[in-house]
Amino acid sequence: MGKFIKEPLFHFILIGAGIFFFYFLLNKDKSGDEIVIDNSVLYEITEKYQMQWNRKPTTEELASLVQVYIDQEVLYREALAMNLDHNDEVIKRRMAQKMEFISDELVATVEPDQSDLLAYYEKNKSIYKKPAVYTLTQIYFSNDLHQSAWDVASHALQQADPRLEGDRISLPKKYDKVGADKLALDFGSSFAAALDTIPVGEWSDPVRSGLGVHLVYIELKELEGFFPFDQVKEKVKNDFNYEEGLKFRSKLIKSLLGKYKIEVQIPESDIRNAILENI
Amino acid sequence: MKLAYSLIISGLIMAGCGSDKNNEQNNTDSEQVNVQERTEGYNEDRNAYFGNVHIHTSYSFDGYTNKCITGPADAYRWAKGESIPGGGGGGDLKIKVPLDFYAVSDHAEWLGVFKMMEDPESPLSKLEIAKYITSPDPAVSFKAFADLLYAHSTGGAIDPALSDTNIIKSIWKEIVETADTYYEPGKFTTFPAFEWSSNPNTRNLHRVVVFGNTENVPSIPFSSHDSEDPEALWDWMDQSRQNGATLLAIPHNANASDGLMFSLTNWNGDPISSQYSETRMRNEPIYEMSQIKGTSETHPDLSPNDEFANFEQWDYTLAATADRPTHREGSFIRKALMDGIQIQKQGNGNPFKYGVIGDSDSHNSAASVEEDNYTGKFAIENKPEHRLNGPLPDEKNNRQVREFSSGGLAGVWAEENTRESIFNAMHRKETFGTSGTRxxxxxxxxxxxxxxxxxxxxxxxxxxxxxxxxxxxxxxxxxxxxxxxxxxxxxxxxxxxxxxxxxxxxxxxxxxxxxxxxxxxxxxxxxxxxxxxxxxxxxxxxxxxxxxxxxxxxxxxxxxxxxxxxxxxxxxxxxxxxxxxxxxxxxxxxxxxxxxxxxxxxxxxxxxxxxxxxxxxxxx
Structure with missing residues (x-):
């Protein structure tokens, strides 16, 4: 039974029945040509006005809003009587969207337990990858200043202290415990990728970046890995719920589809085959 | 079965029950963790962060009709670097380098169904009607005519669906909560936001309204059905601020306003007063200068000596008929900056003292601002042949699509990647815009x-x-x-x-x-x-x-x-x-x-x- 109650589809059916019953009660003694203005109508109009304007409408304003309400209700009922809601693309989409909202809300209220989350984390570990973290010094050589920044960098590498060489750029020389993702923003993706091949504790050969050429000295490197579960638990929960939502939506449509017979009355053609394949 | 009970109630709310008085859901009391600690990367001399705060999803009516199949959660996942479905018969969407901040800002008029049928940004829905009207089957064409008649006759009244505040409330609440879910202080910032889409006589006065946090956010947004007058929006914003909300508005696409955005008179045609200037600047410190529907820095007609003025001009008003605007003045920010100081010199304050950003206005959850990774404004453009040749049977609208820019980015100089720090940067205008690069x-x-x-x-x-x-x-x-x-x-x-x-x-x-x-x-x-x-x-x-x-x-x-x-x-x-x-x-x-x-x-x-x-x- 526990499993059954956790199943959103079950609740969906329950709610469907609830809504039906509610409207059954609500509409039981309402005839089609009567528009009732009672306190609940006034309340709703007043409340909306209050929400928008942070004050109650004056008597005059309220009366004219009620007039708008009546006009609208008349047109709305006439439109329903004329079946104008049928086959209206806009209304169809809106109704379908309402169903999706209900199903999304359902999924959101089903709390996943720790074991669900752990299993999800293990299965989708690649999402929780932690980039390598570097403490490094970079010396910059500008293509704007030299015929070959590469050659100048190679030459600088031969000097006693390459730290004293190089050109000016408005980026730090020293980066302290900075992730490869952040370094990629400053220097470009190819530079961040190249760092992985540079040995720790010695000056690198010249490295190209999106800005020019660099000599790099990596002092410390924390290898790429995975964030531990406890650190990303909230994110795992979001991801889990997101995926469950998608799954539930397609499951819901599939189960509802069971109630309908889809007749494809199109002569043999590519489009017919393509449609049938999707069904 | 508390769960099922509350769900039935919320189901009833969604289903449009208007007389339910006991379900006042207030999102203002949602728990807000006070993040006072400095996050990683904090820099008192400020870092540059890049993002977008003008993004539509399928929750926007025109996003929906143009085949967007994703929502706010997908949008935030996209900005963080994950791939999401693109729809429109094309592939998934994925950014090359993730963004620092993002805000989904769907049209407040999302339930304004019939109004939005007139929305020029939704050429497809228009064409569907046209298709029915020209149908050889008289039943179909009559029905289409009746539809149009109905839409037209209700144009002046409040839309039926819009009057259902409970639906708006629940959707808005979800949008605000989704922003919270994806906010990671120090790494990725989100803001609750919506777009007020005033479009009098197809002249664009749209503003994106961004909230600095989720404290005291009003329970429903302000839409152009409440008023099309920007002063009414500012009034609403001032009141929201008095109630404890933190918010600002960002106008965009003056180029599609036919001179109305930076008009030298107010809505009623009166000259701008110092009180007007003060109110405008209190509420909207920055302007979105570059986006998919063109760049509105200046125009060659206004700046004949600027050899770089002719950049990504999108020279239309917001009408499906692809009408050209006739007023350059009032339609570009450089001229407005000059008008602003002139009005100030005359003693009436500076109503156009704007900082600038770039942004997207994509209706596909993804701000694909990279030229080599552009996937269109609408999902129907998610294939290169649809972007280039046009997704629609109408050449006029196809030309508008083809002339779309890939959109821009908002840059801010902020101490750290948090809501407070980035919002403050926007507020003090320490911002810059780009045409999409970083x-x-x-x-x-x-x-x-x-x-x-x-x-x-x-x-x-x-x-x-x-x-x-x-x-x-x-x-x-x-x-x-x-x-x-x-x-x-x-x-x-x-x-x-x-x-x-x-x-x-x-x-x-x-x-x-x-x-x-x-x-x-x-x-x-x-x-x-x-x-x-x-x-x-x-x-x-x-x-x-x-x-x-x-x-x-x-x-x-x-x-x-x-x-x-x-x-x-x-x-x-x-x-x-x-x-x-x-x-x-x-x-x-x-x-x-x-x-x-x-x-x-x-x-x-x-x-x-x-x-x-x-x-x-x-x-x-």
């Missing part, structure tokens, strides 16, 4: 800067100490000419820089407006020739292969510049524009993908660019 611009003004101030690594700190950053006001001149520090660095994965320019606007003593462009930094050691003409930077673009090299241009500029023509008695402003070297336009990448020639009616290459917010000077 080039960074800094701009400081003062009277005591000299070249030595930028010669060491701590120059930014000095710049803040001895002057003011962009978005601010120069103090009294005391007999000196102002000096500016101008800094720009290319996107590390992108194209080199061509030049940096200072654009100055002023009103002379006789009340005449002037603009002048100073080329303050030129790449590749270029200098003007004897006639003062600057040799172009060149062009490395291989159009057939949609590629370019960085063999020309510079990586960064860092200079000081003193205005040689400054007059302490004249109202003026300065802003910086930085141009990149030419690179392929998105349409050129698409042509390569399809193996066809580039279209002759579109530029094959563009010079992407960035704009700083202005610095103003007011005579004492």
């Amino acid at each position: 080039l960074k611009i800094r701009f400081f003004g003062g009277y005591n800067y000299d070249a030595a101030d930028i010669s060491n690594d701590g120059w930014v700190h000095t710049a803040y100490e001895k002057g003011i950053p962009m978005g601010g006001d120069l103090p009294a001149a005391n007999g000196k000419n102002p000096t500016f520090i101008i800094y720009a660095i290319k996107e590390s994965n992108g194209a080199n820089l061509d030049r940096a320019q200072v654009i100055k606007g002023w009103v002379d003593d006789s009340g005449k407006q002037h603009e002048k462009i100073f080329n303050v930094a030129l790449s590749d050691n270029r200098v003007p020739n004897a006639k003062g003409i600057i040799p172009p930077v060149g062009n490395t673009v291989d159009i057939k292969n949609a590629s370019y090299t960085n063999d020309i241009g510079d990586v960064e500029f860092l200079i000081t510049w003193t205005d040689p023509e400054f007059s302490a008695s004249q109202y003026c402003f300065y802003y910086v524009r930085v141009l990149e070297i030419p690179t392929p336009r998105w349409s050129t990448y698409d042509a390569k993908t399809l193996g066809i020639d580039v279209r002759k009616d579109l530029p094959a290459t563009i010079q992407e660019r960035g704009w700083s917010s202005p610095i103003w000077y007011t005579p004492q």
Whole structure:
């Protein structure tokens, strides 16, 4: 039974029945040509006005809003009587969207337990990858200043202290415990990728970046890995719920589809085959 | 079964139960963790962060009708670097480098179904109606006619669905909560937001309204069905602020307003008063200058001496008939900045004292601002052939689609990647916009800067100490000419820089407006020739292969510049524009993908660019 109650589809059916019953009660003694203005109508109009304007409408304003309400209700009922809601693309989409909202809300209220989350984390570990973290010094050589920044960098590498060489750029020389993702923003993706091949504790050969050429000295490197579960638990929960939502939506449509017979009355053609394949 | 019970209740709310009084759901009391601690990367001299705050999803009516299949959660996942479904028969969408901040800002009028049928941004729904009307089956054409009649007759009234505040409330609540779910202080910032889509007579007055946090957010947003008058929006914003909310509005697409956005009169046609100026600036400090529907910096008609003015112009009003606007004045920010100081000189305050950003306005959850990764404004453009040839049977609308830009980015200088820090940056206008690349611009003004101030690594700190950053006001001149520090660095994965320019606007003593462009930094050691003409930077673009090299241009500029023509008695402003070297336009990448020639009616290459917010000077 526990499993059954956790199943959103079950609740969906329950709610469907609830809504039906509610409207059954609500509409039981309402005839089609009567528009009732009672306190609940006034309340709703007043409340909306209050929400928008942070004050109650004056008597005059309220009366004219009620007039708008009546006009609208008349047109709305006439439109329903004329079946104008049928086959209206806009209304169809809106109704379908309402169903999706209900199903999304359902999924959101089903709390996943720790074991669900752990299993999800293990299965989708690649999402929780932690980039390598570097403490490094970079010396910059500008293509704007030299015929070959590469050659100048190679030459600088031969000097006693390459730290004293190089050109000016408005980026730090020293980066302290900075992730490869952040370094990629400053220097470009190819530079961040190249760092992985540079040995720790010695000056690198010249490295190209999106800005020019660099000599790099990596002092410390924390290898790429995975964030531990406890650190990303909230994110795992979001991801889990997101995926469950998608799954539930397609499951819901599939189960509802069971109630309908889809007749494809199109002569043999590519489009017919393509449609049938999707069904 | 508490769960099932509450769900039935919420189900009833969703189903449109209007008389349910006991379900006041208030999102203002949602738990808010007070993040006072500094996050990783905190920098008192401020970092540049890039993002978008103008993004639509399927929750926007026109996003939905144009086949968007994703919602706010997908949008945030996309901005963080995950791939999401693109719809429209095309592939998934994925950004190359994740963004720092993002805000989903769906149309507040999302339930304004019939109004939105008139929305020119939804050409598809229009064409569907047209299709029915021209149907050989009289039943179909009559029904379509009745539909239209109905839509038309209710045009002046409140839409039926809109009057159901419970639906709006629940959707808005979900949007606010989704923003909270994806907010990671220090790493990725989100804001609750919506768009107020006022469009009187197809003239665009749209504003994105951004909340700085989720405290005291009103339970429903303000839509153009409440009022199309911007002053009513500001009134609502002021009241929300009194109730404890933190919010600002960002207007956009003055180019599609036919002169209405920066009109010199208010809604009723009265001249702008100092109270109007104050209210406007209290509520909307920044303007979105560059986005998919074009760049509204200036127009060649307004700035005939600006050789770079003709950039991604999208010259339409918001009508499906693809009407051209007829008023340039009031439609571009540079002219508005000049009108603003002129109105101030006349004693009525400055109603157009705007900082600037770039943004997207994509209706597909994904702000695909990268030219080589552009996937269209709508999901129906999610295939290169649909973007280039057009997704619609109507050539007029297809041309509008083809002339879409890939959109821009908002840049902010903020201490850390948190809601508070980024929102404050927008509020004090320490922002810049780009046409989609991540080039960074800094701009400081003062009277005591000299070249030595930028010669060491701590120059930014000095710049803040001895002057003011962009978005601010120069103090009294005391007999000196102002000096500016101008800094720009290319996107590390992108194209080199061509030049940096200072654009100055002023009103002379006789009340005449002037603009002048100073080329303050030129790449590749270029200098003007004897006639003062600057040799172009060149062009490395291989159009057939949609590629370019960085063999020309510079990586960064860092200079000081003193205005040689400054007059302490004249109202003026300065802003910086930085141009990149030419690179392929998105349409050129698409042509390569399809193996066809580039279209002759579109530029094959563009010079992407960035704009700083202005610095103003007011005579004492």
